[in-house]
Amino acid sequence: MSSGTYRHEPLLPSTYCQSDPYPPAPPPLGDRGWFSWLRRNLFPTWRQSLLSILIFSLLAGTAWQLAKFLLVDAVWWGDTGEACRPSDGRPVGACWAFIADRYKYFIYGSYPLDQRWRVNTFFIAGGLGLAYLLWRRAPFRRLGLTLVIVALPLIGFIFLSGWDAVGLPDVPTNLWGGLMVTIVVAAVGIATALPVGILLALGRRSHLVIVRWLSIGLIELPRGVPLVTVLFMANTMLPLFLPPGLNPDKLVRALVGITFFAAAYLAEIIRGGLQAIPRGQYEAASALGFGYWRTMVLITLPQALKVAVPNIVSINIGLFKDTSLLLIVGIFDFLSTVETARIDPRWAAPTISTTGYAFAAIVYFSFCFGMSRYGALIERRLSRDHGR
Numbered sequence: 001m002s003s004g005t006y007r008h009e010p011l012l013p014s015t016y017c018q019s020d021p022y023p024p025a026p027p028p029l030g031d032r033g034w035f036s037w038l039r040r041n042l043f044p045t046w047r048q049s050l051l052s053i054l055i056f057s058l059l060a061g062t063a064w065q066l067a068k069f070l071l072v073d074a075v076w077w078g079d080t081g082e083a084c085r086p087s088d089g090r091p092v093g094a095c096w097a098f099i100a101d102r103y104k105y106f107i108y109g110s111y112p113l114d115q116r117w118r119v120n121t122f123f124i125a126g127g128l129g130l131a132y133l134l135w136r137r138a139p140f141r142r143l144g145l146t147l148v149i150v151a152l153p154l155i156g157f158i159f160l161s162g163w164d165a166v167g168l169p170d171v172p173t174n175l176w177g178g179l180m181v182t183i184v185v186a187a188v189g190i191a192t193a194l195p196v197g198i199l200l201a202l203g204r205r206s207h208l209v210i211v212r213w214l215s216i217g218l219i220e221l222p223r224g225v226p227l228v229t230v231l232f233m234a235n236t237m238l239p240l241f242l243p244p245g246l247n248p249d250k251l252v253r254a255l256v257g258i259t260f261f262a263a264a265y266l267a268e269i270i271r272g273g274l275q276a277i278p279r280g281q282y283e284a285a286s287a288l289g290f291g292y293w294r295t296m297v298l299i300t301l302p303q304a305l306k307v308a309v310p311n312i313v314s315i316n317i318g319l320f321k322d323t324s325l326l327l328i329v330g331i332f333d334f335l336s337t338v339e340t341a342r343i344d345p346r347w348a349a350p351t352i353s354t355t356g357y358a359f360a361a362i363v364y365f366s367f368c369f370g371m372s373r374y375g376a377l378i379e380r381r382l383s384r385d386h387g388r
Helices: 033-041 046-072 096-108 113-134 141-161 179-204 209-223 227-241 250-275 279-287 292-329 334-341 352-382
Strands: none
Touching (some): 046 352, 096 179, 096 352, 113 141, 113 179, 141 179, 179 334, 209 250, 227 250, 227 292, 250 292, 279 292, 292 334, 334 352
């Protein structure tokens, strides 16, 4: 072979070449699954591992004691407190026989037996309304939302009281009680407090001096005193501002007090949401020829309410729990019926009070947790257009 010439080796056959890339290999077992999550979040160092073990031990001990009291050692059957008293050294837990015996009183209070179908109808309508709100593809959603949140509580209050306008026997509110009162007061309060709060928030931002100062007074007065004071004022002073001969019952007075108390806090929350709207939104609406109310209803308020959803839900949850203060003005709500039933001599036993309070805690937590989850669902749906 002469210099300057090179010999080219033949290429390998194509059968020995990798034409397709290898599929990606899975991560190591220690970096995936629940084991990896535990190692990264709970046991990254020996100090955090020790703290995690200590906390889990405390939670496990507490959970076992609760399960032992509520389930393992619980008494499920019985007609009197004798079944829930310790005997032969046997530990006695929750007396669920007491709850089973008095559950109707916890729900209806002293509502007449032959008229409790009205309460059941109201509960069924509320359940159907809630199911409608959870249905994402429900027809006429805006109209249904208005009917469920605004019309249903007000119509339900009239239906349960049985005014002459609906042709049902009159049931005075002093016979109302139990969970029915708690749900009615909370539903009517939530339905009326939000629009009142919106009006107060707009009034506080108004350029009219009288409207602005009047709104400030209606906001700051309830926020500056406890709810107990507001209930007392509504119970004693409300008839003084009404025409002679018009004397609403104590439940209506309590509703007015709770509504204005919640509306004062909602007004500040909504005002904060309005301040979070960029000024360009108002300028764009003005450039399109929108007036004040059209701008508020179609552009500004929907955005402000979207921002304020978490705080609005928190106020509504607090309003539901604050119904336990109605006993101060002589209204027997759910917690009041539990308090009354637990001192029944027929059910005298060591764990009756604890069982009653545990049952009340479960009921309150169920409603409040459900409201919280529904609020989180609404928040996720409204914020999807801002997702990244």
